[in-house]
Amino acid sequence: MRKPQGLGFIYLSLLVALLLTVMPMPQAVKLARPDWALLVLMYWTMALPQRVGVITAFFTGVIVDVLVGTVLGVNALAFSVVMFVLAQHHLKMRNFGVLQQSLVLGILLAFYQLQLFWLSHFLTGVNFRPQYLWPALTGMLVWPWLFWLLRRYRRQLKIQ
Amino acid sequence: MNQIYSRRSSLPLRLFLAVVCSAGLMFLDRYTDSSTQLRSYLSTAATPFFYVASLPQTLFSGASEQFMSQQEMLEQNARLKETLLKQNGQLQLLRFLQQENEKLRALLSSTAVVEDKLLVADVLAVYSHPFSHQVMLNKGSNDGVTEFQPIIDEQGVVGQIVSVGPTSSRALLISDNTHALSVRTERTGVRAVVEGLGQWDVLRVMYLPHSTDIREGDRLLTSGLDGRFPEGYPVARVTMISQDANQPFMVVYAEPFARLDRIRHVLLLSGRTVAPLAPMIPEAQEQP
Numbered sequence: 001m002r003k004p005q006g007l008g009f010i011y012l013s014l015l016v017a018l019l020l021t022v023m024p025m026p027q028a029v030k031l032a033r034p035d036w037a038l039l040v041l042m043y044w045t046m047a048l049p050q051r052v053g054v055i056t057a058f059f060t061g062v063i064v065d066v067l068v069g070t071v072l073g074v075n076a077l078a079f080s081v082v083m084f085v086l087a088q089h090h091l092k093m094r095n096f097g098v099l100q101q102s103l104v105l106g107i108l109l110a111f112y113q114l115q116l117f118w119l120s121h122f123l124t125g126v127n128f129r130p131q132y133l134w135p136a137l138t139g140m141l142v143w144p145w146l147f148w149l150l151r152r153y154r155r156q157l158k159i160q
Numbered sequence: 161m162n163q164i165y166s167r168r169s170s171l172p173l174r175l176f177l178a179v180v181c182s183a184g185l186m187f188l189d190r191y192t193d194s195s196t197q198l199r200s201y202l203s204t205a206a207t208p209f210f211y212v213a214s215l216p217q218t219l220f221s222g223a224s225e226q227f228m229s230q231q232e233m234l235e236q237n238a239r240l241k242e243t244l245l246k247q248n249g250q251l252q253l254l255r256f257l258q259q260e261n262e263k264l265r266a267l268l269s270s271t272a273v274v275e276d277k278l279l280v281a282d283v284l285a286v287y288s289h290p291f292s293h294q295v296m297l298n299k300g301s302n303d304g305v306t307e308f309q310p311i312i313d314e315q316g317v318v319g320q321i322v323s324v325g326p327t328s329s330r331a332l333l334i335s336d337n338t339h340a341l342s343v344r345t346e347r348t349g350v351r352a353v354v355e356g357l358g359q360w361d362v363l364r365v366m367y368l369p370h371s372t373d374i375r376e377g378d379r380l381l382t383s384g385l386d387g388r389f390p391e392g393y394p395v396a397r398v399t400m401i402s403q404d405a406n407q408p409f410m411v412v413y414a415e416p417f418a419r420l421d422r423i424r425h426v427l428l429l430s431g432r433t434v435a436p437l438a439p440m441i442p443e444a445q446e447q448p
Contacts, residue, residue, distance in 0.1 A: 081179075
């Protein structure tokens, strides 16, 4: 068994993603903020499925719940389900081009938003508005750049 | 390769574990009381994180103040002095009215209310999620903040504190859709409940029968009946009324006075306790 290396970088990237999740922003931009933590998790589970998977997603989700102030466990559940789907298909996803990937991930991100909405609707009774799906779109747009950035560092630091 | 296959077979198990744990957390958080304590620990632990996350904004606004020209500073100073003068002028009258009010209350032998104490707090972080409208404030139990303390800004009611840590606290805004408060219309005194919808600029006024006298532009003030918010603070202005005979109540929407989407500084109200009547009278006489 290879000694795990580069765990530090994985956690650092997750930490930066969480900071971006709560960073204060103008109201107009805020509704369209991409789900940074989920995007970074998605990258790592596609690249290193044996390292980052459902359990990491669960704990990151709990932290997001604490930071964002949703009912505890809502983001944790949505993260875990999305990451489960992605982890099952990571070999297929790796063969896609970056644009194809971002299309598929867009569907997954929309699915994540819908899960959040369903759970919140059940727990606190919110009403659906189409604006809630903006983050899925911005997430799709951000993906190619994020993919490129993280892959560069992963190769430079030889994280496997 | 082997590793991947063994891993994939255990994936459903991991998902199952995660789902069970999240369901447990949700139940704990929503339907039991023990979560308030847990939440306050967790948000205390997360406080440094918020300081770091708001660092760029703090630096940016600090830098823009640093490089403000002297001319602008002088103008701003003059403007602030002018508003201070105006408001002090109004305050003189207020002091007089307050005394008169206290005397009248004493004559009517009704309970007197003590002046509110104010505590200024800065907003550390605004939660961006549409399903939770909360803000993090930079004052905590060390500064005397307590749970359920009402919060206002210079325009109107903002929300209330829901959890307190030693150096920070978390406030629920009136626009959150788990928040509701009791109000009264200024013009007619009709009581209603104002509920958040998860939108920054719209609140819903609930439980108004079709015959109620309410118009667009009516100001809604806190009624004090909910036991959380003291009476008389402005909450919202009625913006839209639609009457549908099929609905049991009128559908009324209102716009909050407080600019919830851009709050930076807020005031925490405290110390509004119903004081015994006896010491009020000498106190009122003492003041010239």
